[in-house]
Amino acid sequence: xxxxxxxxxxxxxxxxxxxxxxxxxxxxxxxxxxxxxxxxxxxxxxxxxxxxxxxxxxxxxxxxxxxxxxxxxxxxxxxxxxxxxxxxxxxxxxxxxxxxxxxxxxxxxxxxxxxxxxxxxxxxxxxxxxxxxxxxxxxxxxxxxxxxxxxxxxxxxxxxxxxxxxxxxxxxxxxxxxxxxxxxxxxxxxxxxxxxxxxxxxxxxxxxxxxxxxxxxxxxxxxxxxxxxxxxxxxxxxxxxxxxxxxxxxxxxxxxxxxxxxxxxxxxxxxxxxxxxxxxxxxxxxxxxxxxxxxxxxxxxxxxxxxxxxxxxxxxxxxxxxxxxxxxxxxxxxxxxxxxxxxxxxxxxxxxxxxxxxxxxx
Ligand SMILES: [Zn+2]
Numbered sequence: 001x002x003x004x005x006x007x008x009x010x011x012x013x014x015x016x017x018x019x020x021x022x023x024x025x026x027x028x029x030x031x032x033x034x035x036x037x038x039x040x041x042x043x044x045x046x047x048x049x050x051x052x053x054x055x056x057x058x059x060x061x062x063x064x065x066x067x068x069x070x071x072x073x074x075x076x077x078x079x080x081x082x083x084x085x086x087x088x089x090x091x092x093x094x095x096x097x098x099x100x101x102x103x104x105x106x107x108x109x110x111x112x113x114x115x116x117x118x119x120x121x122x123x124x125x126x127x128x129x130x131x132x133x134x135x136x137x138x139x140x141x142x143x144x145x146x147x148x149x150x151x152x153x154x155x156x157x158x159x160x161x162x163x164x165x166x167x168x169x170x171x172x173x174x175x176x177x178x179x180x181x182x183x184x185x186x187x188x189x190x191x192x193x194x195x196x197x198x199x200x201x202x203x204x205x206x207x208x209x210x211x212x213x214x215x216x217x218x219x220x221x222x223x224x225x226x227x228x229x230x231x232x233x234x235x236x237x238x239x240x241x242x243x244x245x246x247x248x249x250x251x252x253x254x255x256x257x258x259x260x261x262x263x264x265x266x267x268x269x270x271x272x273x274x275x276x277x278x279x280x281x282x283x284x285x286x287x288x289x290x291x292x293x294x295x296x297x298x299x300x301x302x303x304x305x306x307x308x309x310x311x312x313x314x315x316x317x318x319x320x321x322x323x324x325x326x327x328x329x330x331x332x333x334x335x336x337x338x339x340x341x342x343x344x345x346x347x348x349x350x351x352x353x354x355x356x357x358x359x360x361x362x
Contacts, residue, residue: 005328006341007130009349010052011265011309012140012214012236015039017057018313020102030109031116038312038323041116041135047327050349051120051129051136053164053235054106055314058098058145060087060171070182080276084181087171095145096153103160106139119161122362126353138356140212140235143169143178149196151203158207163360164235165204166212167197167220175200176220179246183277187246187253192219193227201227208361213237214247214267214309221253230359231262236309238264238272238293239300245272251300258301261358263351265309266293268317281316287330289318291337294347303343307351 018025018037028034033042039049070081110117117135120126129136139161147153147165154162170178175197177190193201201224204211213221213234225232234257240248249257249264257264271279273289290308297306310317312324321330334344 005048006331006344006348007048007050008308008327008331009050009130009136009352010312011263011307011352012053012055012142012267012314013039013310013312014055014057014142014314015312016054016102016106020105021059031113038310038317040324041113043323043325044135046325047323048331049135049324049327050133051126051138053138053140053309055140055142056099056102056106057142057169057314058090058095060090061094063087070185078184081185082183082277086178086180089172089174090143090145092145092148095143099141099146099157103139103157106137107161110137121161121163123353123357123360124362126356130349138163140164140166142166142212142215143171143173144175144200145173147175147200149174151200154200154203154207154209158209162209163356164210164212165200166215166235167193167200167224169215176223177217178215179217181271182246183271184244185246186218186244187221187240187248187250188218189246190217190219192217193223197223198227205229208359210356210359214265217246218250218253221256225256225260230260231355232257232260233262233265233355233359234309235265236267236269236311238267239296242293242296243272243274243277245277247272254297254300254305258305261304261355263305263307263355264297265307265352266290266297267315268308268310268312268321269315270318271316273318279316281319285318287318287321287326288333288337290321290330291333291339294334295337298343298347303346304351304354306347307349307355308347
């Protein structure tokens with residue numbers, strides 16, 4: 001008899017953005033079961049997903065992903081390495097318009113769901129949703145291009161329900177610099193936060209908005225570590241020691257997250273899990289790779305500091321996970337790897353609740 005599955009709260013999905021983008025995904029609704037993409041409400045129910053951070057992300061127009069050779073610090077080509085050109089800064093009006101559209105999608109979805117989905121703004125609301133079986137959505141903006149230097153838009157987004165913010169996606173913003181998708185490469189790829197970035201972190205602290213360190217480069221990470229008075233959180237990153245993409249956290253960064261009482265949401269993207277960084281999905285990556293990263297971070301900083309951050313609908317994930325309905329298989333893989341039920345519960349949702357309690361003002 002299989003044991004009862006453990007509920008999962010997720011650190012990052014791109015589902016809202018993906019559905020708004022159209023293409024084949026325009027034909028699906030979050031409320032109806034589909035075979036497209038990774039996540040919708042019926043499949044979430046099947047897989048035991050009880051809620052998560054839902055990202056609003058603005059793509060760069062006319063961006064072409066150009067893959068080239070990677071040069072090492074000595075200026076020589078790194079054998080087997082690759083470099084991917086990042087898009088330039090995004091214009092604020094483009095980001096604002098898109099962000100408002102995706103936010104309106106979310107609020108309409110909440111209304112249409114007839115009580116099945118709730119955008120949560122406090123830990124009390126989150127706990128009530130989990131107790132009642134209402135799917136709990138945390139509004140997250142990935143890359144703060146829609147926010148002005150004076151942070152006026154931040155106040156408005158907060159009032160609308162924003163509770164988590166990434167100062168950058170990987171391209172630069174007026175607040176800081178993100179990491180490129182080069183491989184293999186250290187996350188120390190450029191300058192730290194700008195003065196506006198410092199103000200952004202302080203204001204997020206005052207409001208009680210979680211600051212997401214995934215995508216931020218290493219100097220920016222240490223700036224946040226110094227300025228912020230809340231636990232350090234990377235919602236969807238894995239361990240750099242196991243897969244040397246700058247999107248993952250080095251041992252020193254993991255230590256800082258642990259020391260601050262924060263969490264790392266282990267990312268399911270195969271390119272961030274695999275030792276060879278192959279993110280194409282053309283080679284098989286077992287879902288046990290997710291467990292391997294979780295184990296590494298647990299051994300390094302303790303089980304209190306590990307969570308899950310799927311990157312559903314934003315990345316290629318292990319085939320044997322397939323989509324959110326496969327989460328019970330991931331839970332089983334944690335059991336097979338020797339994790340105790342109590343530890344799996346922490347990783348699956350309890351650590352997220354603790355960190356939000358320490359971060360949000362209500
Ligand atoms: Zn991301």
